[in-house]
Amino acid sequence: MSVINEATDKKAILNKKNSSGISPWQIAVKKLKKNKLAMFGLFILGVLALAAIFAPLITSYDRDLINMAKIYEAPSFNHWLGTDELGRDVYTRLVYGTRISLSVGIVSTAVSVIIGVILGAVGGYLGGIVDAIIMRIVDIFMCFPFYLIAIVVAGIFGPSLLILMAIMGILSWPKIARIVRAEVLTLKHREFVEASRALGLNSRKIIFKHIIPNTMAPIIVYATLGIAQGILSEAGLSYLGLGVKQPIPSWGNMLSAAQNFSVLVSQWWLWIPPGIMVLFTVLSINFFGDGLRDALDPKIIQ
């Protein structure tokens, strides 16, 4: 019975799409395409993603190749961005660092979105004592000073890529949980939810099949901006020597070279390029995320 209903429902939706011409998602894409800053951001991100994927093709040195005969060499034709304290090619490490920094941002955001969406939706939908407990946990996590806890945990377990991603994910889910919960609270009294309840679906199915897909817009916006935050946090923690461990290059741990004062003032090629990369990447994501928010928010009419 319900299978038939779902099928006809889908048909009805499809028909509606065809009759009115464009779906809300298509409107959003259209709006987004008009936003120059957002498209600029997307373009830069595309270039970075390609650089990360094809890193071996666009570099000519080995990532970890140590050459003690050529340490702290200034940028030249052979080494576009010079060499570091072990004679490694900075440009090569910067390109490979893109891989690490982007994946730390993406994975940690994925962790926080998964935890946040599930807890937020469950709390908002079930309400009562479950909601109260989840919201208290959210309150507790919300007032953890992020860097502080991250530094404490990283300091205790030692620097590692996996731990870094886990910490960042676990510490930043409360925001998305709050957003999703607020959405769910307004959604749960809507007719389609009542209808699915009347059809006898259990809470799990209603939450995952019917409610969460309807909260997608704010989740997408949050996730985009979350990746930017993730890249910034990685840079901060790795700068303090508590994030990604050498010899794996990340923008953050390349920046940490400047903890050494003489590097800071005289070997600018070691730390300014990775800093600029962080700035440009995060800037592009923010431009794109902001455009997404405008495009997905039906209240904003252009």
Next chain:
Amino acid sequence: MRKYITKRLLLMIPVLLGISIVIFSLINIAPGDPFSSMIDPNITASDKQNMLESIGYYDTLPVKYVKWLGRAAHGDLGYSIRYKEPVTDVIMRNIGNTMLLSLSALLLSVLIAVPIGVISATHKYSLFDYVITVFSFIGLSIPVFFLGMLMIKFLAFDMNLFPISGMVTVGADYSGIQKFFDLIQHMILPVTALGMINMASLMRYTRSSMLEVITQDYIRTARAKGLKERRVIYKHALKNALIPVVTVICMSMGYLLSGALLTETVFSWPGMGTLIYQAILNRDYPLVTSSTMVLAMFILFSNLLADILYAFLDPRIKFN
């Protein structure tokens, strides 16, 4: 109102307990014996064991926690392994510096961001608005320590305009007004770096809040009854637009305290951030636990203050 505040204060108790449990257990599952550097290497293993036993080193985690909580409730935050003095004293020496840094940064960012946000909103889509928007995006995207490093290299080292780090000139024995100016000179770079980051988000909040308010009916009414534009904007609109901004300002206190951590490290500012970072590197766990707790409490209180102020300033919020 009083009921609302009481309720919020009561809700803080489980939150504080939760925070303390997480921090305490995290630090206590850390490997290694942090006391080993404190103990005279010449004493026998059994004496060492007795000593460790007497301070409760072998207690189970819940017992340790309850003991720690009991002492903390009496203001005894433990004994710093590195500084060889009570943690409370060490924290007291540093917390003022962090407060000075983050409050000055907050003040600087509010003084600059709010007027710029208002002008940006009233001159929407003008060149000024465009420049400011791009600038605030950059502010949101630049890592605070990278900004600090750029400042140290170019402004402090290359141009020699400001002192490079620290809080006072080492070796100089200033007093009175000279000491004050010396401090101000040391403060300029870290306060600007930290303030810039906060400025960016505050500016965007002010702008969007102002934009929302100036489309309201009562603003049209104010204009319709012939008020001057200046009066409409600064009296009628700004007053209402500032309500959410005040909340953001209070909330950013927590963010600033966290951001101060990296800023302090870059500029070797002797505050809580430098203290905790050093404490972690030195495995001074009692100090780490307590200072993290203290900072978390500050953040919690500033968030609470934000909520209460918001409810107080906006009568449309219902207290329930």
